Amino acid sequence: MRSPGLFICLLLLAQSLSAQEEANDWGGDEWEDAESSGLLWSGFIEAALGTRWERDQQVGRKQTLGDARIRLETEWTGERLIISFTGDVWYDSYLGELDGELRDLALGFSPGSNWDVKLGRQILTWGTGDLVFLNDLFPKDWVSFFSGRDDEYLKAPSNAFRVTGYSNAINIDLIWMPVFEPDKFLTGERFSFFSPLAGQLIAPDPPLSGIEPNQGIENGEVAIRLFKTLGGNELAVYAYHGYFLQPTALTDTLQATFARLAAIGASARLPLGSGLFNVETVYYASKDDRSGDDPRVPNDQLRLLLGYEQEAITNLTMAFQYYMEWTQDYDxxxxxxxxxxxxxEEYRHVLTGRVNYRLDQDKVTLSLFVFYSPSDNDYYLRPLLTYRYSDHWSFTGGGNIFGGNKRYTFFNQFEDNSNIYARIRYNY
Amino acid sequence: MTNIRLIILSAVALVLTSASQAEMVTDPDVIVSRANLAAYYAGADGRSEARMIIRDAQGREQRRQFTVLRRDVEDGGDQDFLVVFRQPSDVRGTVFLVKKHVGADDNRWLYLPGLDLVKRISAGDKRTSFVGAHYFYEDISGRAPDEDHHTLIRTTDEFYVLEHTPKDPSSVEFSSYITWIARETYLPMKIEYTNTAGRVYRRVEVVEVKDIGGHPTVTKSRVIDLDGKGETSMEFRYIAYDLGIPETVFTERSLRRPPRDWLKRPAGKK
Known part of the structure; x- marks a missing residue:
């Protein structure tokens, strides 16, 4: 870390919080009551470091991660209202700047007994995939994901109106995001990637940016989910109208931009044998290029996911997924x-495997997540070790390891970005 | 007049005496079935706050605090549980929904608020740690009586003492266990698990029982790992039964929006 001073400050702050925490431990007899004790603040302080094996030629840096972060969260519960807040502030030693992110600031209420509303900034998730997203077209933070921040940061917040209705027949989720919120995609600032235009790996400076649609009511995003649980079987259908979340299209002047997208899909998740089976599909209609002959705009795609998870032996869970992207109008x-x-390729196939092993009364978790694409002949490995030392301290180490044999394939383009990382967290 | 009252009183006394003699049960399956009902099915539904202190082999402590809502689909049969975590801070807001099925795998969901993720949990070994404690998942939700053979080994003034052996020994870590079931309440007051070497390695014991709305209820208990790997003590408070919690509380809706009306402390309870 470039600023050891800041790191020491964090440790001292953690220690003083720790001492304060011991004082109001359960030695006494108070039972914390979430309903009556007013605002309860919690969160964590975290230091995270990550590095490549060697300096990346394009980015020109070896470091990938260097965060000193404070999380603050609370919830105010009134008679009819809930106001939730989660925010992060961190010093990013990679960028050499202080950053912040409001992850949740929303108003929740229930107009009528069968409706829940959440208005404001919030994290949104649905779908059945494990680190594979088909109908979940809410923004993702791939920079955080590839650099070894907590998995939580893969989900980026949205400004949204969410209305959920429940009935015996069916449940419905309606989400409106008035302003399009793209992924936090790789820009070349931290990680290099393959540019078909340049025909090589690049790390553009200034970083890649995508031209976003105008902020008008007609350019917002709408996502709908109809869902129902029948017995132990979870069924859902989805629809989305908005934009591809990554700037995969080009303007007339060859600048990266976001193409319009309409999607429709369905999923099911149910117990099968002694495990869980899930299936999900989606059709992406690329609205700016329905015939598929405009090379600057992504084509339509049909995507399919099949998954199975089972506890193989006590405390060891194994999961497999098969995922396919079928590009339409390929000719x-x-x-x-x-x-x-x-x-x-016209058909891009990806297999994923996850092994999760819990030890020492769940204090230690070992996990390995593998993406492997037989069609691209490339892979992405995510080993992870988490040690929850106490209710306050936890230690995490892991890696993001990419490989393959063609420079331009999805995972292998990141080969030189392969990295390992470590995090120390104090929960308060 | 006085004579009549006396006669009635003695008649009542007679009936009561014979009733309590009838309570001298000898069929172990009946005892186990009643114990199962007493320990896990009090009332048609219930609400309780729980906290645990987990001490590991090095004496380090961890804490858990959560609120449990329960609804019986059928007495002695299927049940729904909603568990909302309050402490420690890294699990605050995590919600666990269980649809317990007797004779089949439970359906389980976990809501992780940081990801807005409703995670389905595959059926697993039920004799593994419940949220990091020495209690097993099965200690909390109940072990189905028909998974073991039961033998009444003796009856004391206070207890029925039973030995239980698993029908499928490969599915469990014990070779047998002995329970001390209170004759008056049918609550299992002590359970000792024996391993294949014939040694007692695990003990679950009730520390305190209170009468809650006519149901004798365990309010303090603990489990000790006799191999020196620590212990967990658990306390329940703010318990209430027969609240009329509807079935709809035990659905995905409660994962994202925990049902405050049912989770809040009942007035006047301690």
Whole structure:
């Protein structure tokens, strides 16, 4: 870390909080009552460091992560209202700047006995995939994910109106995001990537940015989910109208931008044998290029996911997923592409595997998540070790390891960004 | 007049005496079935706050605090549970929904608020740690009586003492266990687990019982790992039964929006 002083400050702060915590421990007889004790503040302080094996040629840096972070969260519960707040402030030693993120600041209430509303900034998630997203078209933070921040940060917050209705027949989720919120995609600032235009790995400076749609009411995003649980079987259908979350389209002047997207999908999750089976599918309609012959705009795709998870032996869970992207109008894509050699295969197949092992009364978790694509012949490994030393202190170490044999394939383009990281967290 | 009252009183006394003699049960399956009802099915539904102190082999302590809502689908049969965690801070807001099925795998969901993620949990070994404690998942939700063979080994003034052996020894870590079931309340007051070497390695014991709305209820208990790997003590408070908690409380809705009306402390309870 570039600023050991800040790190020491964090440790001292953690220690003083620790001492304060011991004082109001359960030695006495108070039972904390969430309903009556007013605002309860909690959160954590965390230091995180990550590094590549060696300096990346394009980015010109070896470091990938260096955060000193404070999380603050609380919830105010009134008679008819809930106001939730979660915010992070951190010094990012990689960028050399102080950053902040409001992850949740929302108003919750229930108009009528069958409706829940949540208005404001919030994290949104649905779908059945494990680190594979089909119908979840809410923003993701891939920079945090690839650099070894907690998995929680993969989900980026949205400004949204969420209305959920419940009935015996069916439940409905309606989400409106008035302003399009893209992914936090790789820009070249921290990680290099393959550019088909340049025909090589790049780390553009200034970093890649996508031209976002105008902020008008017609350019918002709408996501709908109809869902029902029948016995132990969870069924859902989804629809989305908005934009591709990554700037995968090009303007007339060859600047990166976000193409319009409409999606419709369905999923099911149910017990099968002694494990859990899930299936999910989605059709992405690329609204700016329905015939697929515009090489600057992504084509339509049909995506399919099948998954199975089971406890193999006591405390050891294994999970497998098969995921497929089928690019539509593929002949038109190849015919019109300026760089057909860099286009993905018509069918991109990905297999994922997860092994999770809990030890020492759940204090220690060992996990390995593997992405492997037989069609691209590349992979992405995510080993992880978490040690929850106490209710306050936890230690995490892990890696993001990419490999393959073609420079332009999805995972292998990040090979030189492979990194390992460690985090220390104090929960208060 | 006085004579008549006396006669009635003695008649009542007679009936009561014979009733309590009838309570001298000898069928172990009946005892186990009643113990199961007394320990896990008090009232048609219930609400309780729980806290645990987990001490590991090095004496380090961890704490858990949560509120449990329960609803019986059928007495002695299927049940729904909603567990809302309050402490420690890294699990605050985590909600656990269980649809317990007797004779089949339970359906379990976990809500992680930081990710807004409703995670389904696959059926697993029920004799593994419940949220890091020395209690097993099965200690909390109940072990189905028909998973073991039961033998009444003796009856004392206070207890029925039973030995239980698993029908499927490969599914559990014990070779047998002995329970001391209170004759008056049918609550199992002590359970000792024996391993294949014939040694008692684990003890669950009730420390305090209180009468809550006519139901004798365990309010303090603890489990000790006799191999020196620590112990967990658990306390229940603010307990109430027969609140009329509707079925709809035990659905996905409660994961994202915990049902405050049912989770709040009942007035006047301690």
């Amino acid at each position: 038109a894509l190849i015919t019109n592409s300026a760089m057909p050699q860099f286009e993905p």
